[in-house]
Amino acid sequence: MSDRKPSPFPTLLNNDVCSLIQAADDVYQIRFKNRAANAYLVRGKSRTIMIDVGLSSNFPALLECLHHLDCPPEKIDMVILSHEHLDHIGAAYHFAGHRTIIAAHRLAANKIMLRDDFSMLRKMFNEPNVPINVDIWLEEGNLIDLGNFRLNVMYTPGHTSACISLFDPEKGLLFAADTLMPGGVMGGVFGSGSIADYIQSLERLKGLNSKILLSGHGRLSDTPQDDVRIAIQRSHTLLSDTAQLFDALDARSNFEPIMQSVRDLNKLDDT
Numbered sequence: 001m002s003d004r005k006p007s008p009f010p011t012l013l014n015n016d017v018c019s020l021i022q023a024a025d026d027v028y029q030i031r032f033k034n035r036a037a038n039a040y041l042v043r044g045k046s047r048t049i050m051i052d053v054g055l056s057s058n059f060p061a062l063l064e065c066l067h068h069l070d071c072p073p074e075k076i077d078m079v080i081l082s083h084e085h086l087d088h089i090g091a092a093y094h095f096a097g098h099r100t101i102i103a104a105h106r107l108a109a110n111k112i113m114l115r116d117d118f119s120m121l122r123k124m125f126n127e128p129n130v131p132i133n134v135d136i137w138l139e140e141g142n143l144i145d146l147g148n149f150r151l152n153v154m155y156t157p158g159h160t161s162a163c164i165s166l167f168d169p170e171k172g173l174l175f176a177a178d179t180l181m182p183g184g185v186m187g188g189v190f191g192s193g194s195i196a197d198y199i200q201s202l203e204r205l206k207g208l209n210s211k212i213l214l215s216g217h218g219r220l221s222d223t224p225q226d227d228v229r230i231a232i233q234r235s236h237t238l239l240s241d242t243a244q245l246f247d248a249l250d251a252r253s254n255f256e257p258i259m260q261s262v263r264d265l266n267k268l269d270d271t
Contacts, residue, residue, distance in 0.1 A: 008222060009021050009022060009220045018032045018062070018065065023040075026042065026148070027173065032055070032058055035055070035125065036057075038214070038216055039062060039091075040052065041066070041071060042149055042151075043071065044147045047077040049078045051080045052088040052089070053079055053091040056093070056130075057090075059091045059094050062091060074099065076095070076098070077100065078100065078102075078136075078144070079101070079102050080144070081103065081108060081112070081134070082163060082216065084112050085178075086127045101136055102132065102134050104136075105138050106137040107161050108134075108160075108164075113134055119160070119192065121190070139155070144166065149168050149171065150170065151175070152166065157194065158189065158202075159177075159179055161192035161193065161197075165177060165205065167208055173211070173214060174205065174208060176215050179198070179201055179202070179205065180215060180231055181213075181215040181218050181227070182218050183227060184229070184230025186234060187216060187217070195242060196239065202235060205224075206228045206232065210224040
């Protein structure tokens with residue numbers, strides 16, 4: 001007999017590609033069963049938003065979930081992209097042509113609009129090379145007011161340079177994307193990311209009175225304070241391990257030839 005307690009979050013729909021799970025009143029997680037990130041629907045009194053949308057290949061399953069909730073794409077006012085990775089944003093171009101506004105942090109928006117395939121991990125996810133336009137560039141401190149939800153935009157870099165989290169302080173809802181996942185799992189540090197930035201972002205999340213963690217991958221969590229505490233411990237261990245690795249590589253001896261090359265180039269410029 002399992003000691004695992006039953007989930008407090010009911011499953012409303014389950015198919016071969018994804019599950020539709022209710023996280024709170026008018027808040028739903030669409031959890032994909034492949035490498036796509038979770039998508040979230042938040043139905044406010046004045047407007048409805050999605051936070052991330054998963055891969056383009058999963059759009060038919062996403063559509064099934066939205067229709068199950070009587071909320072097709074034409075009823076969605078805004079899609080907020082947590083960062084630039086295609087497992088989170090690939091299906092965004094399907095919302096083009098509707099009235100939906102696409103929003104992302106300015107650093108993510110720049111990468112997406114310029115089709116920076118390296119930053120977006122296009123080869124990893126083999127997504128179609130189609131344009132995704134970002135209409136609104138978000139910054140730290142912006143407020144997304146849905147009437148009965150008020151989501152604060154937090155700039156939480158580390159996984160990449162462009163990550164944001166959304167937090168409703170009244171309801172305790174924390175949409176943390178790949179910055180924090182259940183059990184303290186970290187989303188990894190990619191390209192423009194930084195372990196030090198990751199730690200600072202996690203410390204910020206630790207200071208929130210969050211009650212439900214709605215992350216980029218995996219289940220919903222009703223223990224976000226435990227999750228972030230574990231993640232901070234792991235990130236400090238990762239930082240220590242990385243420092244030992246750099247020491248083993250003898251970074252100074254490897255760095256000197258690079259600096260000499262720069263000095264040689266500067267000499268050429270002076271002649």
